[in-house]
Amino acid sequence: MKYTEEHEWLTIEGNIVTVGITEHAAEQLGDVVFVELPEIGDDVSKDDSICVIESVKAASDILAPLDGKIVEINNAIVETPSLVNEDPSEGAWFFKIEVSDMSPMDEYMDEAAYLSFVK
Numbered sequence: 001m002k003y004t005e006e007h008e009w010l011t012i013e014g015n016i017v018t019v020g021i022t023e024h025a026a027e028q029l030g031d032v033v034f035v036e037l038p039e040i041g042d043d044v045s046k047d048d049s050i051c052v053i054e055s056v057k058a059a060s061d062i063l064a065p066l067d068g069k070i071v072e073i074n075n076a077i078v079e080t081p082s083l084v085n086e087d088p089s090e091g092a093w094f095f096k097i098e099v100s101d102m103s104p105m106d107e108y109m110d111e112a113a114y115l116s117f118v119k
Contacts, residue, residue: 102116
C-alpha cells in the first residue's frame, strides 16, 4: 500500500490502482454526508480533481494520483457516505483506475513514511 500527501491510500493489482482516503483524513473531515465520484470510463490525469467529499466540517476534492482511466467506482459510499468514516481503509474505497505507467507510484510514501508525515 502507498500513501499520498493528500491522505489517499493506493493499492495495486496488476495495472489497476484502488484509491481511498486514510483513516487520518476521515477523522479530520468528521462525519461525511456526501460523496461525488467520477464516471466509469473517464480518462483522468494526475492531480485532476475527480471526486468531491463533503462532511459536516468541510468539502474536499479527491485528486487523481496517476494518469489513467476510471474502471470501477464504489457506489456504496454514494448511497451511504458514512461508510467513509466507518471503514476508510478498506470498504470505503472511492474508485479504481487502470494505469499504463506505474512509475509515479515510486513517489508515494509507504506506511511508515505516511505515519511519520501525519504526526
